[in-house]
Amino acid sequence: MGFKLSAQLLEHLSGLSERAVVDTAVRTLGTVREMVGDHVRHNVYFVDFPANVPDTFDFWMRCIAEALADDDARIGTLEQLSTGVVNLLTLPSYGNYRHSYAEMLTHHDELIAVAGDRMTVLHLGGTPDDELTSLYLALAGSTTPLGEDGLRDLRELAGHCADGPQPEEIPVRENRAVVNEARLKTGASLLLDTVTDVLRLACALASGDVGLQEPTRLRGLSRPVRRALLAGLDAVVGAAPAKLADVHAHRETWKRLGERLHPHEYPQWPHAADVFAVARGEKAVRTFDSRVEELHARLDPTGAAELLKAAPGKLLRSLDRLLRSAHTQDERDAVAAAAEHALPDASGRVLLSVREHLHNRAQETGEQRVFVNRSGRAWVTEDTRPPVFAPERKRMIAAIDAELRRRVPVADHLLIDPDVLDVALPLSGKATASGLGVLPRGSVSPVDGELLRFFVYWKQTARTTDYDLSAALLDSDYSTVSGLSYTNLTEIGGKHSGDITNAPHGASEFIDLRLDAVRATCIVPQVHIYSGEGFEEVEESFFGFMLRETEQKGRPFEPRTVRMKSDLRGPGRVALPLVFLRGSDGRWRAKWLHLYLTGSLSYNRVEDHRVTVATLMRAVAEREQLTVRYLIELMTGSATTVTVWDGKTVPAGPVTYIGLERPEKLHPGSRIVTPENLCDLIPA
Incomplete structure (x- = not known):
C-alpha cells in the first residue's frame, strides 16, 4: 500500500499477542487502503490501458459497427445514421465495462517496485x-x-x-x-x-x-x-x-x-x-459599517480609518480601499498610521492575509482578479481598481512583517524539509480537501517521474451518473495546445482510459502522460459532470495522481505510486483539483487549486470551459501565496541553527522540525510540524 511501520511502532507491536497484532493489522490495512483509494476496484474501459488505446474516430466507428451487428440496436442506429448524427450513449458497447476487474488484471504485469515510490511511515500514538x-x-x-x-x-x-x-x-x-x-x-x-x-x-x-x-x-x-x-x-x-x-x-x-x-x-x-x-425592524440601530460607508461617501478616508480603529480587523481588511481613496500624501500617511496602530490588535490570520494581498497588489491596473468563496467556487474578473502607491504598500508590508516577527517564537534549532518551503500557509481549513498528500490551495510541490497518471473514481447513489476526466494542455501564454478526454483519447505523450457513463458499482477513468513528450507548459486535470448526481450527492468521489517510471509496468491503479488522493466534495459541476506547471528549469511542479466552476447542469465538456479555465489558470498560476518559507524566515533569529533535512541524519538534541512527513528517531523534546498541524505555525 506504500506504508510502513516506524521502528518504535514495530517494537511496540512485537510485544503484543498474535491476536492483537492481527486485529490491529486488519483495522490499519482497511484504513490505509481507503486513505490511498485502494478500497475500491479500479477497472478501465480499455482492458490493456495504457497500451492499445485506439484512435478516437476508429473507436467510435467500431462501436457503430458493433451496434449494427446487434439485432436489438440495429434499427435505432440506422435511423440515427440517416439523420447524420449518432448519440454515442445509445450504442451498446459504448460507456460500459466490457470485462470484469479480474479479467483486466490478467492483462497487466506486476508492479516493479523502485526507490522513488511513495512510502508513508506510520508512527506509534499515545493512549x-x-x-x-x-x-x-x-x-x-x-x-x-x-x-x-x-x-x-x-x-x-x-x-x-x-x-x-x-x-x-x-x-x-x-x-x-x-x-x-x-x-x-x-x-x-x-x-x-x-x-x-x-x-x-x-x-x-x-x-x-x-x-x-x-x-x-x-x-x-x-x-x-x-x-x-x-x-x-x-x-x-x-x-x-x-x-x-x-x-x-x-x-x-x-x-x-x-x-x-x-x-x-x-x-x-x-x-x-x-x-x-x-x-423585525421595530427598533432602529445604526450599524458600524453604515457609519464607515457614510464617511467614504463624503470622500473622507482619514475619518473612516480613524473610526475603523475600533475594529482592527475591519480596518486592515479595508486597507486597500482606504489607500486608494486617499488623494493626498497627508491622507495616505494618516491611513497608514491608523493601520499601523491596528496591527497589534489584529489576528495573525488577518495580518498574513493582508500581507499576501499587498504582495500581489500590482501598481498597474488591467490584471486579472480571482475570487474564491468558502466552498471553493471560483470566478475571475478584470481588476479595475486604481493602484496602491508603492511607498505605502512597502511601508505596510514592512510594518506587518515586524508585527508578525514579534509574535512568532524564534526557534533554537530548525530542521527543515526543503519540500515544505513552497507549501502555502493554511489560512483556512476550507482552502484544502480531505485526503492523502493534500496541501493547501496555492501550494507548490515537485513532480518527479517519467509517467504522470491521474484518476477519478465515483459511485452514484440513486441516478445514472457520468463523470468525465479530462486534461487541457496549455502553452506559456495559457492558450490551449491540445487536450485529452473522451473526445480525444490519444495525444502526443498521453492516453485516456475510456469513457464510463454509469457507475452503480463505482467507475474509474485515468489519463496517462509521458512528461518528457508533453509539448505544453501547463497541464490542467479536470473532472466534468456530464450527467447525474453532483459531487456532494454521489456516494463517493475522489481524484488523485500517481507517478511512476516506464519500466515499472503494473495495474492502472497502484497504491504505492499514489502521491495524492483527495475527496471531490464541492458545489460546482466542474472540479479543478490542481494544475501541473513546467518551470523555466524544465522541471514539473504541481500547484494545488481545490477549485470548482459552476458549469452547466449537464453535458459539461472540456471544450466548453476552455476560455474560463485558461483565464483562471492565468490568474491563479501567477499569484504568489505566502508560504512556509516566509514564516521560517520570521522564526530565524541570530542564534538560530538551521539544518536542511537530508532524509537520513537526525540531530541529537531537540529541534523544531517542519516538513511534509515526520522523520523517525527525533529527540522526544522536539516540536514536529507537518501538513496535519501546519496551522499551528499561524500566530494568534
Missing part, C-alpha cells in the same frame, strides 16, 4: 484518551477556520472532552459554536461575546451551518435551552448595547429563531427581546 484530548485541543484552539471534516471531528470530540482540559482561547467563531453546543449539554457556562455567537449556537443545535453561509432549518428548543440562549443574549447586549447592530447581517435567521425562543415569555431578559425587535 486513546491522550490522543483524543490532544486532537480536541488542537481543533478547538485552532487559529484558522476548520474544514468540513475538521468541524465534524470537533463536534464528536467536544462532547467527549467537555469535562476535560480546554484551550486557553477559542478564536474561531465556528469552533466556538461547536464547543458551546457541548458545553450547553453538560451545563457548563457558554462562551459568548457577540449576539452572532448565540445564532451560531442555535444553528449548531439544529445540525446546521455554523458558518451562517447556508440556510439552516431551526428546530424547536426545550425550555432549559431557550432560557440559556436568551440569558446569554441578554448578558451580551446588556454589557455592550452597540452589539445589537450585528443583528442586521442575519435578520431573517433571527426572526426564525425568535419564533422558537419565545422571548416575550421571559420579561426578565429585556435586552434579549431587543435583539428580535431589531430583526
Whole structure:
C-alpha cells in the first residue's frame, strides 16, 4: 500500500499477542487502503490501458459497427445514421465495462517496485484518551477556520472532552459554536461575546451551518435551552448595547429563531427581546459599517480609518480601499498610521492575509482578479481598481512583517524539509480537501517521474451518473495546445482510459502522460459532470495522481505510486483539483487549486470551459501565496541553527522540525510540524 511501520511502532507491536497484532493489522490495512483509494476496484474501459488505446474516430466507428451487428440496436442506429448524427450513449458497447476487474488484471504485469515510490511511515500514538484530548485541543484552539471534516471531528470530540482540559482561547467563531453546543449539554457556562455567537449556537443545535453561509432549518428548543440562549443574549447586549447592530447581517435567521425562543415569555431578559425587535425592524440601530460607508461617501478616508480603529480587523481588511481613496500624501500617511496602530490588535490570520494581498497588489491596473468563496467556487474578473502607491504598500508590508516577527517564537534549532518551503500557509481549513498528500490551495510541490497518471473514481447513489476526466494542455501564454478526454483519447505523450457513463458499482477513468513528450507548459486535470448526481450527492468521489517510471509496468491503479488522493466534495459541476506547471528549469511542479466552476447542469465538456479555465489558470498560476518559507524566515533569529533535512541524519538534541512527513528517531523534546498541524505555525 506504500506504508510502513516506524521502528518504535514495530517494537511496540512485537510485544503484543498474535491476536492483537492481527486485529490491529486488519483495522490499519482497511484504513490505509481507503486513505490511498485502494478500497475500491479500479477497472478501465480499455482492458490493456495504457497500451492499445485506439484512435478516437476508429473507436467510435467500431462501436457503430458493433451496434449494427446487434439485432436489438440495429434499427435505432440506422435511423440515427440517416439523420447524420449518432448519440454515442445509445450504442451498446459504448460507456460500459466490457470485462470484469479480474479479467483486466490478467492483462497487466506486476508492479516493479523502485526507490522513488511513495512510502508513508506510520508512527506509534499515545493512549486513546491522550490522543483524543490532544486532537480536541488542537481543533478547538485552532487559529484558522476548520474544514468540513475538521468541524465534524470537533463536534464528536467536544462532547467527549467537555469535562476535560480546554484551550486557553477559542478564536474561531465556528469552533466556538461547536464547543458551546457541548458545553450547553453538560451545563457548563457558554462562551459568548457577540449576539452572532448565540445564532451560531442555535444553528449548531439544529445540525446546521455554523458558518451562517447556508440556510439552516431551526428546530424547536426545550425550555432549559431557550432560557440559556436568551440569558446569554441578554448578558451580551446588556454589557455592550452597540452589539445589537450585528443583528442586521442575519435578520431573517433571527426572526426564525425568535419564533422558537419565545422571548416575550421571559420579561426578565429585556435586552434579549431587543435583539428580535431589531430583526423585525421595530427598533432602529445604526450599524458600524453604515457609519464607515457614510464617511467614504463624503470622500473622507482619514475619518473612516480613524473610526475603523475600533475594529482592527475591519480596518486592515479595508486597507486597500482606504489607500486608494486617499488623494493626498497627508491622507495616505494618516491611513497608514491608523493601520499601523491596528496591527497589534489584529489576528495573525488577518495580518498574513493582508500581507499576501499587498504582495500581489500590482501598481498597474488591467490584471486579472480571482475570487474564491468558502466552498471553493471560483470566478475571475478584470481588476479595475486604481493602484496602491508603492511607498505605502512597502511601508505596510514592512510594518506587518515586524508585527508578525514579534509574535512568532524564534526557534533554537530548525530542521527543515526543503519540500515544505513552497507549501502555502493554511489560512483556512476550507482552502484544502480531505485526503492523502493534500496541501493547501496555492501550494507548490515537485513532480518527479517519467509517467504522470491521474484518476477519478465515483459511485452514484440513486441516478445514472457520468463523470468525465479530462486534461487541457496549455502553452506559456495559457492558450490551449491540445487536450485529452473522451473526445480525444490519444495525444502526443498521453492516453485516456475510456469513457464510463454509469457507475452503480463505482467507475474509474485515468489519463496517462509521458512528461518528457508533453509539448505544453501547463497541464490542467479536470473532472466534468456530464450527467447525474453532483459531487456532494454521489456516494463517493475522489481524484488523485500517481507517478511512476516506464519500466515499472503494473495495474492502472497502484497504491504505492499514489502521491495524492483527495475527496471531490464541492458545489460546482466542474472540479479543478490542481494544475501541473513546467518551470523555466524544465522541471514539473504541481500547484494545488481545490477549485470548482459552476458549469452547466449537464453535458459539461472540456471544450466548453476552455476560455474560463485558461483565464483562471492565468490568474491563479501567477499569484504568489505566502508560504512556509516566509514564516521560517520570521522564526530565524541570530542564534538560530538551521539544518536542511537530508532524509537520513537526525540531530541529537531537540529541534523544531517542519516538513511534509515526520522523520523517525527525533529527540522526544522536539516540536514536529507537518501538513496535519501546519496551522499551528499561524500566530494568534
